[in-house]
Structures are given as structure tokens and as C-alpha cells.
Amino acid sequence: MIKIFATEEEVADAIAREMKEHLSHEHPVFCLASGSTPQKSYLKFAGDAEIHARIQQLKIVSLDEWAGISRESEGSCYQMLNQDLFSLVHLDPRQIEFFDGTAPDLEQECLRIDRFIDRHPITFSLMGVGMNGHIGLNEPGCPMLDHSSVVDLSETTKTVAQKYFRQPTALDRGITLGLSQVADSKRVIVAVTGERKAGIVKEIFTNSEAKLPAQELLGYEHIDFFLDSEAAKYIKQR
Numbered sequence: 001m002i003k004i005f006a007t008e009e010e011v012a013d014a015i016a017r018e019m020k021e022h023l024s025h026e027h028p029v030f031c032l033a034s035g036s037t038p039q040k041s042y043l044k045f046a047g048d049a050e051i052h053a054r055i056q057q058l059k060i061v062s063l064d065e066w067a068g069i070s071r072e073s074e075g076s077c078y079q080m081l082n083q084d085l086f087s088l089v090h091l092d093p094r095q096i097e098f099f100d101g102t103a104p105d106l107e108q109e110c111l112r113i114d115r116f117i118d119r120h121p122i123t124f125s126l127m128g129v130g131m132n133g134h135i136g137l138n139e140p141g142c143p144m145l146d147h148s149s150v151v152d153l154s155e156t157t158k159t160v161a162q163k164y165f166r167q168p169t170a171l172d173r174g175i176t177l178g179l180s181q182v183a184d185s186k187r188v189i190v191a192v193t194g195e196r197k198a199g200i201v202k203e204i205f206t207n208s209e210a211k212l213p214a215q216e217l218l219g220y221e222h223i224d225f226f227l228d229s230e231a232a233k234y235i236k237q238r
């Protein structure tokens with residue numbers, strides 16, 4: 001289902017509320033996108049005093065990472081989430097299972113995360129959508145995989161991702177969960193906010209030929225798209 005909220009603030013409030021609710025799962029496992037879109041949601045979640053007593057049971061599993069970029073590097077998916085969430089809620093590193101983009105064998109790294117998910121099924125996923133409709137680092141035209149993989153990044157992703165880094169950074173490949181792994185989460189929210197995403201939002205919802213990864217998440221009962229009115233400006237009248 002698509003839920004359109006008046007403002008980005010309201011989207012963040014709704015997401016933070018759901019994250020809190022999903023902490024009540026017996027074995028909560030969250031898979032969370034990095035990037036600009038969810039930052040407000042994470043801040044609101046982390047700022048809720050009631051979650052802190054309940055967060056020890058939470059496990060976090062990685063969605064994606066840039067190949068060749070270490071966790072410590074500013075701009076890595078890990079570091080963004082660390083700044084926006086992990087450090088704020090004082091997660092123990094043992095609660096976090098994240099792709100290492102500098103692992104010597106990235107295929108093994110995929111297997112490591114896949115095995116973790118087999119043992120700890122994802123109960124809540126929060127996805128963002130790239131400017132080209134990507135989910136995680138699943139680029140347009142990719143198959144719907146039920147396992148992680150190493151992918152070649154599109155030119156759009158390489159260019160847009162420069163916003164995460166202080167200096168121009170060569171990006172070539174990424175490591176990402178497969179779309180089926182995301183869809184298999186018990187609950188998924190896909191968040192899209194801001195006018196800059198209005199064009200891709202229109203594609204996702206009106207162009208069935210586009211073959212965008214975000215479109216693979218349409219039509220499921222347990223997956224909702226949360227949009228603000230700016231991102232939804234071309235689809236509002238539907």
C-alpha cells in the first residue's frame with residue numbers, strides 16, 4: 001500500500017513509531033537502509049527514552065555496503081548508520097552483523113550474512129529508494145535474488161553516492177542483500193521523501209515496463225511505501 005504523508009517529518013514520526021513497535025517482537029532483527037532518507041526517523045527513534053530499556057534484544061543485519069570502503073570510513077553504509085543510530089542507542093557491536101566491504105573474499109562475505117539471516121530472520125526492514133529506483137544496491141534490471149551478491153554499481157549510483165563522502169571517492173561495486181531477502185522480512189517500509197525523488201516515484205507507480213527494483217516490492221500485504229507529499233507530487237491524483 002502507498003501511504004502519503006503531508007511532510008517528511010510525519011513520515012519520520014510514523015517510521016520511528018513502527019520501529020518502536022517492532023522492538024516488541026520476541027527476536028527483533030532489523031535491516032535498515034543508510035542514506036539521507038531515514039536519518040530523521042532514526043533520530044526520532046533514538047530520542048525516545050522508552051526504547052532504551054528494550055533495545056538489548058535487537059539485532060541489526062546489514063542491507064548493503066560499498067566494496068572497498070571500510071566500516072570506519074565516513075560515507076560507508078556502516079558509518080552512516082553508526083552516526084545516525086547505532087552510537088545514539090549504544091548498540092553493542094555484537095548486536096550488529098554488517099557486510100565488510102574490505103573483506104578479502106566478498107562472495108564469502110555474502111555467505112556469512114546469508115547464514116546469519118537463515119538463523120535470524122529479519123522481522124523489520126526499512127528501505128530507501130535510490131534516484132534510479134534501486135533498493136539496497138540492487139540496480140535496475142537485477143534479478144529478484146534470495147541471497148546476497150556482489151554487484152556492479154550503475155553510473156547514477158556512483159555519482160549520487162558522492163554526497164556521502166567528503167572527497168571524491170571511486171566506487172565500482174557494492175555488496176547487497178537480494179530483493180527476495182528484503183521482501184521476506186516480516187514487515188517492510190519503503191520510505192521516499194523529497195521533491196528530487198518525485199520523478200522516480202512516478203516511474204515506480206506508473207511505468208510497469210521500467211523494471212525498477214523498487215517495483216519488485218509492490219503488491220505485498222506486508223510492504224508499505226511511505227511517501228511525503230513532495231515525493232508523491234506526480235501521483236497524488238491517482
Ligand SMILES: N[C@@H]1[C@@H](O)[C@H](O)[C@@H](COP(=O)(O)O)O[C@@H]1O
Nearest residue numbers: 033034035036037128129130136
Ligand atoms: N545504498 C544506499 C541505499 O541503501 C539507500 O536506501 C539509497 C537511497 O539513499 P538516500 O536516502 O540518500 O537517497 O541509496 C544508497 O545508495
